[in-house]
Amino acid sequence: MDTIRINPLDNVAVALHDIEKGYRIEVDGAYVTTREKVPGGHKIAIKDIAVGEPVIKYGTPIGIATEAIASGSHVHTHNLKTTLSGEAEYVYKPAFRELSHTDKKTFMGYKRKDGKTGIRNEIWIIPTVGCVNPVAQRLAAENRDLVTGTIDGLYCFTHPYGCSQMGGDLDTTKKILASLVRHPNAGGVLVLSLGCENLTQELFKEELGEWDEERVKFLICQQTDDELKEGRRLLAELSEHAGRYKREPVDASQLIVGLKCGGSDGLSGITANPTAGRFSDLLISMGGSTILTEVPEMFGAEMMLFDRCRDRETFDKAVCMVNDFKKYFTDHGQVVYENPSPGNKAGGITTLEDKSCGCIQKGGSARVEDVLSYGESVKARGLSLMSGPGNDLVSTTGLTAAGVHMILFTTGRGTPFGAPVPTLKIASNTGLYTDKGKWIDFNAGTVAEGAETIEEAAYRLFEDVLLTASGRPTRQEMNGYRDIAIFKDGVTL
Numbered sequence: 001m002d003t004i005r006i007n008p009l010d011n012v013a014v015a016l017h018d019i020e021k022g023y024r025i026e027v028d029g030a031y032v033t034t035r036e037k038v039p040g041g042h043k044i045a046i047k048d049i050a051v052g053e054p055v056i057k058y059g060t061p062i063g064i065a066t067e068a069i070a071s072g073s074h075v076h077t078h079n080l081k082t083t084l085s086g087e088a089e090y091v092y093k094p095a096f097r098e099l100s101h102t103d104k105k106t107f108m109g110y111k112r113k114d115g116k117t118g119i120r121n122e123i124w125i126i127p128t129v130g131c132v133n134p135v136a137q138r139l140a141a142e143n144r145d146l147v148t149g150t151i152d153g154l155y156c157f158t159h160p161y162g163c164s165q166m167g168g169d170l171d172t173t174k175k176i177l178a179s180l181v182r183h184p185n186a187g188g189v190l191v192l193s194l195g196c197e198n199l200t201q202e203l204f205k206e207e208l209g210e211w212d213e214e215r216v217k218f219l220i221c222q223q224t225d226d227e228l229k230e231g232r233r234l235l236a237e238l239s240e241h242a243g244r245y246k247r248e249p250v251d252a253s254q255l256i257v258g259l260k261c262g263g264s265d266g267l268s269g270i271t272a273n274p275t276a277g278r279f280s281d282l283l284i285s286m287g288g289s290t291i292l293t294e295v296p297e298m299f300g301a302e303m304m305l306f307d308r309c310r311d312r313e314t315f316d317k318a319v320c321m322v323n324d325f326k327k328y329f330t331d332h333g334q335v336v337y338e339n340p341s342p343g344n345k346a347g348g349i350t351t352l353e354d355k356s357c358g359c360i361q362k363g364g365s366a367r368v369e370d371v372l373s374y375g376e377s378v379k380a381r382g383l384s385l386m387s388g389p390g391n392d393l394v395s396t397t398g399l400t401a402a403g404v405h406m407i408l409f410t411t412g413r414g415t416p417f418g419a420p421v422p423t424l425k426i427a428s429n430t431g432l433y434t435d436k437g438k439w440i441d442f443n444a445g446t447v448a449e450g451a452e453t454i455e456e457a458a459y460r461l462f463e464d465v466l467l468t469a470s471g472r473p474t475r476q477e478m479n480g481y482r483d484i485a486i487f488k489d490g491v492t493l
Helices: 130-142 167-181 201-208 227-242 272-285 302-306 312-331 342-346 352-363 392-402 430-435 454-469 475-479
Strands: 012-015 024-027 030-033 043-045 054-057 060-065 106-111 122-127 153-156 186-193 216-220 248-251 256-261 289-292 368-372 382-386 406-411 423-427
Touching: 012 054, 060 352, 106 454, 122 130, 122 167, 122 227, 130 153, 130 186, 130 227, 167 186, 167 201, 167 392, 186 201, 186 227, 201 216, 216 227, 256 272, 256 352, 256 392, 272 289, 272 352, 272 382, 272 406, 272 423, 272 454, 289 352, 302 312, 302 352, 312 368, 382 392, 392 406, 406 454, 423 430, 423 454, 423 475
Parallel strands: 122 153, 122 186, 186 216, 256 289, 256 406, 289 382, 368 382, 406 423
Antiparallel strands: 012 043, 024 030, 054 060, 106 248
């Protein structure tokens, strides 16, 4: 198998491997001879395309030809450009289907007092201000002996904020950090403050609301003679509390999974992303939930999501989410189509429409139940959209704060990073899976090779997710890669 035509309407096919000049390929019973070498993941014209004519992939335009493109030619940045612009008006044309319910599955999780379920039983140290990052790091490093029994680990999540911020930025920092404190993957949390920052402990507690005093402890470093000694005492109490939890069977309907991609290539929208999308449908059919984010990587393909909104109110929220993010770009003097990245282009993605059509495949075919602001806690069962940028760390921090237990991260280029929650990496091609086995958990390249269908790959992925939820560590966890990055828009004092 040399190429794939994703949709019968497409006037390009995608090379599944490097194809030399003069090679005769078959596309849906017709034959095309390549006019030049075409790298794997890149597009080949399968019919003549005139100047100004749309280039069709995924059954939708991904840009227009900037020159006449003869059949068999390589289609990329040299002869294709975006048609995206600023804010747009949209018409709600509902077109969604109900997913059939499927047999339930279970995993081994931790049931919390508040009714939530965790898939890890960790102790987290959350600094409310960047000034105490070194203290948080020392406390995490010097108290590993408290990780005993059913406790899965002790981690701190440093960041540069919590002071010298105003307005919306301070509110976002406060909201994200409080949401992390409430996350069910943490059996115990130490909230670490300095004492003179803008994000005072009083403000933070107001944002946090009610909390379990056995599960959450507070330490203000300026108000203790020895913050390391006092921190050790509090962590020991948290260890005793967290150690009481044990894994027990939990219905898969309790799972909330984040969907994210990064370092995509030309196969991401054909293998890894549709596999994640079919997984999403499977989980939702069992009563579970998924969250799709990366608003800039919806630009150009947003109507495919808008038409799936459950009602007009949800549609209006989705439109506001997209147009507000476009306005965020233009208010900062940036064009909305400043994407894909150099790595994306090297992998065969040409325009933002091209990238977006592949990106939203992760959302499967389920109805859109809700639209969330950045880091807002998930409320609806099923598929939700969440406002957030394409940046890997900023968006996965938002997903974690929203309450996802784990994140499925599809990639065609590879990346080592990880969120605070288990981050399961899915390779779009077998070469990446083979070369970067220390980063990658799952190979979806088998779909491009014809070894399995998207459906088969999705069922295999579902079993991997259940194993991960039951305690099997991801490569990211094995490597110890966990970070947060909080969205920022305004002034730093």
